[in-house]
Every structure is written in C-alpha cells, then in structure tokens.
Amino acid sequence: MLTDLVQIQRLGHQKLKENQRFRVYLKTHNYSDRRLRRLAEQIESQIDCTQCANCCRVAEAGIKDRDIETLVKFLGVSPDEFRRDYTQRNQDDELILKRTEAGCVFLKDNLCTVYEARPRSCATFPNLVRGDGSIDSRMWRLIDRAAYCPIVYNWMEAVKQEMGFR
Ligand code: SF4
Ligand code: SF4
Known part of the structure; x- marks a missing residue:
C-alpha cells in the first residue's frame, strides 16, 4: 500500500494518460460495481485518514445550505457570520469552505475541528465507497484524486491489476 504523498503526487501525474485510458476501459467492460466498492472498502480500511488529511x-x-445549517449550530454563529468568516467563492463561483495556506480553514494539526458537523462533500470523500450513482460514473473525478488521495491511488492500481488492464 503506497501512502507516501510525494510519490502519489508524482505517480498520479505520471499515470494521468494511463488512468484516462483506464476510465474508458472500465466503461466498456461492464465490471461489477459491487466488486469495485468492495475493493474500495478494503483499501479504505487499511488507510488512516487522520495521518493523511491531504x-x-x-x-x-463545496458546501450547500444544509451544511451551513449544521455548521452554524455547531459553531454557535449566525449564517451571515459563517458566510463571512468561513466561506469563499471558487473560480466557478461556487461556495466553498474558506481556504488558507494550510488548506481548509477548519483543518488544525491534521484534524478536522468540525468533524461531527463537516459538510456532506467531506463526509463522502473520496466518493469511492460513498457517493451517488455508480463508481464508473464518478471516474472522471477519481483520476484527479488519484494524484493526491492514497485511497483512490491504491484502489485504481488494485482494480487495474484485478482486471488485467495494461
Ligand atoms: S480521503 Fe484520501 S486524501 Fe483524504 S485523508 Fe483520506 S486518504 Fe487522505
Ligand atoms: S471541513 Fe473538515 S473534513 Fe472538510 S475539508 Fe475542512 S478540515 Fe477537511
């Protein structure tokens, strides 16, 4: 199991084209979603996200109105204060949690300080075991994530090996 983030970044970028080919391969081979999910569960169970937080x-x-409702209660602030202090717009004008040089505004010492109230997008990340639709339909996002998330990187390599992809 590869967990070194520098190596994962290097290999994830190096394998970008290969992973794009693999996405097409997966789409055309009708592989069992249940099996893909089971492999993801096995990989997830071996990786400690608190040691990573990448x-x-x-x-x-990304945050939605329902996430804001949960977070304002958790933090004891008003929705306006929350939007002002803890959110920003990204390049696509979507509302996201504010970012600092260290990453998410709520990340402290590799831990999420709002874990119990974290947005759904965080709770379902990296969208392998949890997520809407089939894993196959989420592959376009996973290729990018394979360059920074150890769960996605190791899962993709495991599936390629199991399917005999070259
Ligand atoms: S989901 Fe991936 S990137 Fe995030 S902490 Fe876990 S292993 Fe690291
Ligand atoms: S809210 Fe928590 S889990 Fe989500 S990005 Fe911020 S620190 Fe990470």
Whole structure:
C-alpha cells in the first residue's frame, strides 16, 4: 500500500494518460460495481485518514445550505457570520469552505475541528465507497484524486491489476 504523498503526487501525474485510458476501459467492460466498492472498502480500511488529511489541504470543500445549517449550530454563529468568516467563492463561483495556506480553514494539526458537523462533500470523500450513482460514473473525478488521495491511488492500481488492464 503506497501512502507516501510525494510519490502519489508524482505517480498520479505520471499515470494521468494511463488512468484516462483506464476510465474508458472500465466503461466498456461492464465490471461489477459491487466488486469495485468492495475493493474500495478494503483499501479504505487499511488507510488512516487522520495521518493523511491531504484532501483537506489540497481539495476545495463545496458546501450547500444544509451544511451551513449544521455548521452554524455547531459553531454557535449566525449564517451571515459563517458566510463571512468561513466561506469563499471558487473560480466557478461556487461556495466553498474558506481556504488558507494550510488548506481548509477548519483543518488544525491534521484534524478536522468540525468533524461531527463537516459538510456532506467531506463526509463522502473520496466518493469511492460513498457517493451517488455508480463508481464508473464518478471516474472522471477519481483520476484527479488519484494524484493526491492514497485511497483512490491504491484502489485504481488494485482494480487495474484485478482486471488485467495494461
Ligand atoms: S480521503 Fe484520501 S486524501 Fe483524504 S485523508 Fe483520506 S486518504 Fe487522505
Ligand atoms: S471541513 Fe473538515 S473534513 Fe472538510 S475539508 Fe475542512 S478540515 Fe477537511
């Protein structure tokens, strides 16, 4: 199991084209979603996210109204204060959690300080075991995540091996 984030970044970028080919391969081979999910569960169970937290440093955390309702209660602030102090717009003008040089505004010492009230996009990340639709339909996002998330990187390599992809 590869967990070194520098190596994962290097290999994830190096394998970008290969992973794009693999996405097409997966789409055309009708592989069992249940099996893909089971492999993801096995990989997830072997990786400690509290030792990693790379998604909180690297990826934007999108938020919806229901997330804001939960977070304002948890933090004891008003919705306006929350929007002012803890959110920003990304390049696509979507509302996301505010980002600092260290990543998400709620990340402290590799831990999420609002874990019990974290947005759904965080709770379902990296959208392998949890997520809407089939894994196959989410592959377009996973290729990018394979360059920074150890769960996605190791899962993709495991599936390629199991399916005999070259
Ligand atoms: S979901 Fe992936 S990137 Fe995020 S903490 Fe877990 S292993 Fe790291
Ligand atoms: S809210 Fe928590 S889990 Fe979500 S990105 Fe921020 S620190 Fe990470």
